[in-house]
Amino acid sequence: MMEQMTQFMGQLTQAVAPRDNSKAPAFKTPSMKAPDSFDGTQAHKLRGFIQSCQLIFHNDPANFFSDRKKVLYSTSFLTGRAGKWIEPYLSNISNEDPSYLLNNWPLFESQLFTLFGDPNEVRKAEQELDNLRMKERGHLSLYISDFRGIISRIGDWGE
Template sequence: MANLQEASSSEASRPPAYETPSMKAPEFFDGTQPFQVRSFIQSCQLVFHNDPENISQDRKKALYATSFLIGRAAKWIEPYLSNLANQDPSYLLNSWK
């Protein structure tokens, strides 16, 4: 009985689990209007800050953002996608910075 009371009081002292609300995904970026890149990156940053448990590593951030590239921007990133197994930290898709 004492163990049950301890477990119960331990649960009561924990804050309730917080579920992060879902965020609107970034608009697709095609690269035809370069001035929109800042807005695209900020939209991605909002998603990263909202879900740090799932998108905390630079590689995951880079790949997430890459999934929203289309047209000219997608063509630009294509050669890098063929080398996703590259684990070198200096490799473009391993860094969000």
């Protein structure tokens, strides 16, 4: 009986002893699909392009810790008219001024929307919101999803 008790105590001690976690695999950020290229000719695709970039930034903050890294990554997916627009900025890539477009994500994003976004996006979204109706026998979750999608394009809805 004493031998069984000693064995049990040994097993219990092993079970509660601190474990060496140095052999545990490190967390690896899951890879994500790169954004589709944006050529500046289809304004309705700009928001999706920006959202894809932002998902990647939030998924991998260690690599996208600065506005400059975010802007330079995003510019690699600009083609066509949008690519031609960014070329002069890229020719001055060594400019480290924080207000320079390549070093300022909010400015870069704002310029993309100003130059290539739909100037009537808010008005169209407001119209969609006015026309939004829940279909008979429709699911509330679908209505809410549509509603949230529309108000995300309006911006500061409370104003």
